[in-house]
Amino acid sequence: MEDSKLLIALNMIPMLGSKRIIDIASIFKDSSGFLKATSEDLMQIPGISNKLCEHILKYRERVDPYAEIVRAKKAGAIIVTVLDIDYPVLLSQIYDPPPVLYVLGDPAILKYNAVAIVGTRKASSYGKKVAEIFAKDLASMEINVVSGMARGIDSYAHKGAIDAGGPTTAVLGCGIDIVYPPENINIMKNIVQCGCIITSFPMGTRPLSNNFPARNRIISGLSLGTLVVEAAEKSGSLITADFALEQGREVFAIPGSIMSPYSRGAHRLIKQGAKLVEDVNDILDELHLKNTIIHKRAPTENTFGASLNDDEKTVLNLLDFHPVHIEQLLVQSEKTSGEINSIITRLELKGLISSLPGGYIMKI
Amino acid sequence: MLALVKSCTIYGLESFLVDVEVDISSGLPAFDIVGLPDTAVKESRERVRAAIKNQNFNFPIKRITLNLAPADIKKEGPHFDLPIALGILSATEQLPAESLKQYAVVGELSLDGRTKPVSGILPMAIEVKEKNLKGIIVPEENVEEAAVIQGIEVIGVNSLKEAVDFFKGDLNIKPVRLSNEKDFSPESEGDFSEVKGQENLKRCLEIAAAGQHNVIMVGPPGSGKTMVARRIPTILPSMTFEESLELTKIYSIAGFIAGRSGLIKKRPFRAPHHTISAVGMVGGGRIPKPGEVTLAHYGVLFLDELPEFPKEILELLRQPLEDEKITISRISATITYPAKFMLVAALNPCPCGFYQDPFHECSCSPRQIHNYFSKISGPLLDRIDIQTDVAPVKFSDFESSSVTDSATIKKRVENARCIQLERYKGLNIYYNSQLTPGLINKFCKLGRAEKLLLRDAFERLKLSARAYNRILKVARTIADLEESDNIKEIHLAEALRYRNLDKYYNNLKM
Numbered sequence: 001m002e003d004s005k006l007l008i009a010l011n012m013i014p015m016l017g018s019k020r021i022i023d024i025a026s027i028f029k030d031s032s033g034f035l036k037a038t039s040e041d042l043m044q045i046p047g048i049s050n051k052l053c054e055h056i057l058k059y060r061e062r063v064d065p066y067a068e069i070v071r072a073k074k075a076g077a078i079i080v081t082v083l084d085i086d087y088p089v090l091l092s093q094i095y096d097p098p099p100v101l102y103v104l105g106d107p108a109i110l111k112y113n114a115v116a117i118v119g120t121r122k123a124s125s126y127g128k129k130v131a132e133i134f135a136k137d138l139a140s141m142e143i144n145v146v147s148g149m150a151r152g153i154d155s156y157a158h159k160g161a162i163d164a165g166g167p168t169t170a171v172l173g174c175g176i177d178i179v180y181p182p183e184n185i186n187i188m189k190n191i192v193q194c195g196c197i198i199t200s201f202p203m204g205t206r207p208l209s210n211n212f213p214a215r216n217r218i219i220s221g222l223s224l225g226t227l228v229v230e231a232a233e234k235s236g237s238l239i240t241a242d243f244a245l246e247q248g249r250e251v252f253a254i255p256g257s258i259m260s261p262y263s264r265g266a267h268r269l270i271k272q273g274a275k276l277v278e279d280v281n282d283i284l285d286e287l288h289l290k291n292t293i294i295h296k297r298a299p300t301e302n303t304f305g306a307s308l309n310d311d312e313k314t315v316l317n318l319l320d321f322h323p324v325h326i327e328q329l330l331v332q333s334e335k336t337s338g339e340i341n342s343i344i345t346r347l348e349l350k351g352l353i354s355s356l357p358g359g360y361i362m363k364i
Numbered sequence: 365m366l367a368l369v370k371s372c373t374i375y376g377l378e379s380f381l382v383d384v385e386v387d388i389s390s391g392l393p394a395f396d397i398v399g400l401p402d403t404a405v406k407e408s409r410e411r412v413r414a415a416i417k418n419q420n421f422n423f424p425i426k427r428i429t430l431n432l433a434p435a436d437i438k439k440e441g442p443h444f445d446l447p448i449a450l451g452i453l454s455a456t457e458q459l460p461a462e463s464l465k466q467y468a469v470v471g472e473l474s475l476d477g478r479t480k481p482v483s484g485i486l487p488m489a490i491e492v493k494e495k496n497l498k499g500i501i502v503p504e505e506n507v508e509e510a511a512v513i514q515g516i517e518v519i520g521v522n523s524l525k526e527a528v529d530f531f532k533g534d535l536n537i538k539p540v541r542l543s544n545e546k547d548f549s550p551e552s553e554g555d556f557s558e559v560k561g562q563e564n565l566k567r568c569l570e571i572a573a574a575g576q577h578n579v580i581m582v583g584p585p586g587s588g589k590t591m592v593a594r595r596i597p598t599i600l601p602s603m604t605f606e607e608s609l610e611l612t613k614i615y616s617i618a619g620f621i622a623g624r625s626g627l628i629k630k631r632p633f634r635a636p637h638h639t640i641s642a643v644g645m646v647g648g649g650r651i652p653k654p655g656e657v658t659l660a661h662y663g664v665l666f667l668d669e670l671p672e673f674p675k676e677i678l679e680l681l682r683q684p685l686e687d688e689k690i691t692i693s694r695i696s697a698t699i700t701y702p703a704k705f706m707l708v709a710a711l712n713p714c715p716c717g718f719y720q721d722p723f724h725e726c727s728c729s730p731r732q733i734h735n736y737f738s739k740i741s742g743p744l745l746d747r748i749d750i751q752t753d754v755a756p757v758k759f760s761d762f763e764s765s766s767v768t769d770s771a772t773i774k775k776r777v778e779n780a781r782c783i784q785l786e787r788y789k790g791l792n793i794y795y796n797s798q799l800t801p802g803l804i805n806k807f808c809k810l811g812r813a814e815k816l817l818l819r820d821a822f823e824r825l826k827l828s829a830r831a832y833n834r835i836l837k838v839a840r841t842i843a844d845l846e847e848s849d850n851i852k853e854i855h856l857a858e859a860l861r862y863r864n865l866d867k868y869y870n871n872l873k874m
Contacts, residue, residue: 261723326753327561327564342857342861343857349821355861356722357864359564
């Protein structure tokens with residue numbers, strides 16, 4: 001059987017894909033065999049061209065798996081290869097499992113049932129809210145919330161899971177020692193506390209744009225299903241959804257307003273047969289997971305109905321679950337701007353509405 | 365022979381009397397000017413020589429020494445032409461010296477001897493009155509500007525000859541009298557009733573005007589930010605006579621008044637473009653001139669596309685916003701100009717304008733948006749009490765049935781200002797935006813319910829500590845508009861709404 005050091009070394013050679021790494025490793029068995037191999041030996045492997053062979057020989061001398069392990073250890077990470085018992089089973093079942101994973105945090109989290117939550121980086125407040133709620137619900141049922149730690153939906157999915165005390169897993173498109181995007185440093189720290197951060201890229205890899213599709217396949221590959229919250233027409237989240245389908249996993253989508261450009265992607269998935277999801281039970285049923293918590297979202301009006309005065313009720317009735325502009329509200333309510341603004345603040349403090357940038361207000 | 369003519373010079377916003385002393389003695393023909401003259405003053409030798417000759421007087425072929433006293437203040441500008449010419453004529457006995465003593469003389473001469481208007485006439489007239497002179501001789505075009513000052517004779521002359529004839533007593537020029545009721549302010553800026561929809565924005569601006577709060581407006585391109593801003597001076601309270609005089613003085617020195625008359629009665633509206641230089645914004649230059657912040661004194665300084673302004677220029681605004689004046693130090697002088705303006709800034713929510721618009725996709729990257737906002741520094745934002753949205757054009761269809769005009773709003777604003785003036789009597793502040801943290805504790809007392817509301821708001825809306833004082837000041841103004849002695853829950857709740865920019869910032873963080 002192959003040697004894990006060899007896998008780590010091969011993974012450090014740029015331009016070698018997961019599939020090819022496994023192929024090479026299965027022939028040379030261990031590092032010394034690989035280091036001794038001549039170009040003729042390499043050319044024997046199907047699919048290795050003259051050029052690629054030269055490339056491998058050039059890098060073969062430079063990569064040092066032992067130094068890499070030390071470097072990872074310094075960053076607090078451990079390295080798990082496909083050979084290890086800790087390697088997540090679901091991920092090993094996909095067509096091209098990454099041979100090497102760098103893990104920061106508790107690798108045992110990867111053994112949990114997992115659901116991926118992905119979406120646009122430029123999320124609406126609706127999308128952010130939904131991502132947070134679903135992540136919270138899933139995490140509180142010990143289901144690992146997997147996402148990519150990008151801005152927008154990803155960040156809110158991790159945040160929801162962290163609030164519930166985890167578990168959550170972030171899959172990076174860069175080396176584990178690089179924080180990207182930089183503002184997520186706090187989220188990263190919190191994830192390590194209650195979950196783990198993984199990547200297939202060697203230490204020090206920069207977050208280049210072509211790393212992200214490879215990262216997306218790990219997100220979907222780790223998970224039983226992928227939930228797309230908000231996605232524009234062309235979006236990385238749709239790539240993740242495609243990977244999930246290829247890997248034979250479920251795809252779920254959250255519906256949005258037909259007016260919003262950020263609903264397009266999710267709606268297209270629904271048209272193509274993705275399951276429309278209204279609450280977390282829809283996901284659990286589809287995945288045949290036992291619903292351990294009966295989740296009931298209390299209808300907001302009832303809880304607060306008693307404490308609202310007439311003005312507040314009037315305004316609340318004029319609002320909707322999609323954004324309404326304050327100018328519209330002013331005309332419809334026939335109140336002065338001062339009154340409306342004061343009512344909005346009170347409703348907002350009662351947690352019934354959310355006021356968005358740009359003068360929009362929305363029920364929540 | 366020796367002769368003396370009185371004239372004036374400008375230093376900052378003030379004017380000083382200057383003695384133009386002329387001595388003519390025999391020797392090699394020469395014409396020297398001493399007493400810290402600048403280039404424009406030195407050049408007046410050539411103009412004066414030609415003017416005297418062309419008006420059929422004799423220019424002495426002798427040694428002429430001219431002193432501008434006091435000799436330690438730098439003298440600038442071409443307005444010494446006329447006094448120098450009169451001095452030479454007096455020294456050569458072409459003009460009786462006695463009559464000159466009662467008047468100050470200013471004016472530029474052309475080569476043919478006709479007078480040309482100069483800037484800074486109003487402060488000079490004020491100085492002439494303070495020094496108890498009988499009157500001031502000015503170029504005809506400047507007459508109405510100087511005539512604002514009562515109690516001195518303002519004599520307008522068209523040429524050197526007219527001035528000479530006046531002093532000889534051959535020509536009787538009637539002093540110009542002008543009632544200061546006359547108003548030359550630029551034509552009307554429009555009216556708030558012309559603004560369709562935007563009720564929320566109008567309310568914000570009313571509050572801003574009532575408490576002299578600085579405002580920042582965020583809105584998509586083409587939503588009418590400039591149009592509304594232009595109308596803000598129409599809802600600000602009328603200027604007092606002293607304010608008008610001070611403002612007119614500034615415009616007089618900046619040279620914006622020549623040829624027009626009377627006091628400026630309307631509050632100024634200045635909208636410099638974002639390519640403006642530091643000197644253009646705060647004033648200065650080789651010959652110090654007031655900048656935009658001073659030209660906007662008692663009025664509105666409107667900065668459209670705020671993030672497009674260079675950061676250094678925006679940081680320059682911090683002193684005037686804090687101290688209501690700007691001090692510029694140059695080699696030649698340190699000058700302080702007043703700069704008590706209301707800052708109105710406008711910006712798009714992002715470079716493309718659609719960030720956070722639920723109905724359009726924004727094409728900017730998060731980094732672009734971050735860079736766009738980060739141009740505006742925290743200390744600058746701290747000085748802006750009210751942050752508001754401008755609704756996209758599509759919402760202007762939602763026009764309410766009751767359209768208020770500027771006059772109605774102005775009445776409410778003036779009323780609120782009166783309450784503030786009364787309350788802050790003897791404290792050396794005049795409106796709510798000037799409240800210091802100590803005074804906020806004194807004048808913005810909150811009841812139990814209000815304190816609870818504020819605490820709740822800070823927890824739920826994740827307000828920054830910076831927002832605290834801003835919210836209280838604005839709430840105080842809202843209470844004043846409602847003529848309420850105490851800040852009530854409703855006022856505080858409304859004030860909490862005017863901090864939308866913080867929301868954009870919070871959104872960016874995740």
